[in-house]
Amino acid sequence: MTTERVIEAAGVRKNYKGGTDGAGLNGFDLEVTAGTVTGLLGPNGAGKTTAVRILSTLLELDSGTATIAGFDVRRQGAEVRRRIGLVGQYAAVDEVLTGRQNLVMFGRLNHLRNHKSRADELLERFSLTEAADQAVSKYSGGMRRRLDLAASLIVAPRVLFVDEPTTGLDPAGRMEVWSAVRQLVDGGTTVLLTTQYLEEADQLANRISMLKEGKVVAEGTPDELKTQLGSDWLDLVLTDPADVPRVVELAGPLADGEIRVQDVRVSVPVKDRTKALVAMANSLHEAKIEPEDLTLRRPTLDEVFLHLTGDAA
Amino acid sequence: MTGLGWALADSWTIARRTLLHWRMQPGLVLFNWFFPVLMLLLFGGLLGGAMESPEGSSYYELLVPGIFALSMLFGLEGTMTAVTTDVSKGVTDRFRSLPMSSAAVVLGRCIADMLDSVVTLVVLAATGLALGWRWHEGLPSALAAFGLLLLLRFALLWVGIFIGLTVKNAQSVTMVQVLVWPVGFLSSTFVATSTMPAWLGTIAQWNPLSATATAARALFGNPDPSATATWIGTHAGLAALIAPAVLIAVFLPLSAHRYRTLSR
Incomplete structure (x- = not known):
């Protein structure tokens, strides 16, 4: 296995003026090796989503540095966006459109020539072929999340950010999403997963960074953390x-x-x-x-x- | 493809999304297109008999261009709702995390909403013609009037995008939806501003909606006493060009800035 670092963040700070909008980061450090799943674990307000938004170029950091596959998130945003996929806290798909229409649209926006066949491939891979031509508003929570995952994988990204993928899902939906994430990992995608469920991090992540008040307070494999603490x-x-x-x-x-x-x-x-x-x-x-x-x-x-x-x- | 080529291709992809929405929800989009028709029939029927129309003309001569202008204002709500929904559902964030042209999200919305307004005007004009409304100054002049109406829509679109990107929730959208009504009424939409108390008539005529309605009536050859009642009324044609230009000059850069710094 290579030890190439695909995510590197050092001393990242972010303060929100006004405060209530989101949790800030207070000297956030992270290193993620290619082909691993890293769980960013912490309670609400610890800064998990803020970290993901900064790393995916949606939010600007105040100070510190962060790179994705060697590209600076602040100065080389376009290069970073070409290499990442993002699954946010809400299934960010168009509910009026069908699953297939969503994937074709996102394929076009990724400037993919074979967007139609790629959509079919992904529908198949996430077991959505049967529901492909139904409006997403008729999908279950787990199906929406799977479509959301598929949409972030249209162009196989180097790094996939998955922000609280199972929040608000029933246990069946949670299992569906977990198995979808496991499949990705088997395919070699590097995943940064945020979650407030310890069980989820334990199930899916090779390494865990525990976040508290905008700072990583402990880091290691699930076993190391258990032994250490x-x-x-x-x-x-x-x-x-x-x-x-x-x-x-x-x-x-x-x-x-x-x-x-x-x-x-x-x-x-x-x-x-x-x-x-x-x-x-x-x-x-x-x-x-x-x-x-x-x-x-x-x-x-x-x-x-x-x-x-x-x-x- | 070049950068500009991709920007246009991406914009069209985003616009197509709205066209697909029309296909998926035909009931909703038909309702949106026929709501102004309903307004036309309702106000024509309710007020038409009581209206003292100049030179013995039908009330529809005044009302139809007024409703044209009003429907351009109503379009604002659709724009705003669509933009707010995408922001709150994370769809906008997904677009922003893609390697697509960053101008395309707003440009695509622009194309789709302008198409929507063209259909609205066609449906309204057909109804107007059936009710006896006519243009009297020839087709080029009538097309110029429709051009002014679409210019107003284009300006209000940027107001809608800006508000849509700025408000945090659906409740704020409802508030704007309510405020649209007094703005629509305080204008020359339903009655000539010359029939109002002088001070109120002047305020109403400064409403960009009145400028466009009055200027469109002049181009259609539909009588409108507002056109001579106030100083601003006599300059309606110019006002119908300047007011949208000012709105665009203010809200287009504001929207672009808001989009770039979303959630910062």
Whole structure:
């Protein structure tokens, strides 16, 4: 695999006058390697959309530098636009037109000669052939998103920006979009995905940058982030709620932090994974408590995320 | 293809999109074309009997060119709604992220809306002719009148694009839709400004809509007492050229700037 950097941003700042229009960026850094999916993860107002809009030349940065495939977003906007695709937060397609009419129109605007056959290809690839001649207003949410993705892929872009692709979709629609994004990645497209759903980033991204108040506060593969920021957990599910205090007492010496109790579920943060598991199993056996479930797990990205966004608050 | 060639090709692609909308939603576009006809029939029927027409002519001689001008003003709403919808749905952002000519988005809208206005005028004129309205100064003169009307539409189009790019939501569009009415009424559309109190007549005659309506009547040879009642009335022909030119000079650069700096 090459290690060519297709997205590079350093010290990008953007302040909104008036404030409420969008979240600013406050020294935003990002490096994305060709052929990877990078998840830009953060709560509402962290600046995810602002970052995407700056990188896709829709918004001007105040200071700092950003390049796409080596082209400066500020000075070489036309070159950048020739190499990117953008899927915004709303399915940016014409609802009155049919799916095919949309793709043909965007094909023409991309100055593509074979826009008709390209439209057919993309409809096929995103399983929209059957609905191709229906007005988009009759499409489901997931179908609109797929058409939106298809429209951004008319000219195979070097970099595809996908801004919160599943916001407002039902679980079925979400699955459809996820599988469409996975297909792209298999095709070698570099994707920058913003999301506020940790599960989505965990599912789709090779690398995750966590954004908070316009700045990247942590960066790495999902596994690295989990290891770096948070201990492993020993989860116990008990059959009898009366056993909970006794189990908490037994787990006390093993815990590396605060033990969490929720109904009959006891979660114990542990450092030495195997040793803790064996010790816990032995203690339970001696106390003659038979748990419904006893598992060792990595922290979820939710826990990492809360840990990160919680401490400076 | 050259840069200019692509700009024209892209503009036509954007204009075609509106033509496809007409094909996909024929009911809506027919309603838009026949709404001015409805106004013509409604006001002709309601007010025609009570109107004291000069030289014993039919009220339609005054009203038809007035409704022509009014329909040019109504066109503003369509432009504005289309532009605002595209901005709010992210379609404009998609266009802006494409390697297409950046002038094409507004130029394409321009072409489509001018075509729409031509159809509106043809439908209205056909209805007018059926109701007894005539032009009396020959075809070239009548075509010049239609030219003035389309010039007004072209000027208002840039007002519509500017407002459409500036307002944030559909509610603001509704507000403009309501404001169109007093602007339409305070003019020589329905009655000659000479029948109004002198001060009001003067204000109404300064309305660019009146300038175009009065100038068009002169070119059609339809009697309009507004043409002699006030100083601005006697200069309606000139005003019908200057007022749109001023609107274009102000709103075309404003719209272009607004489009380039959208969401900045």
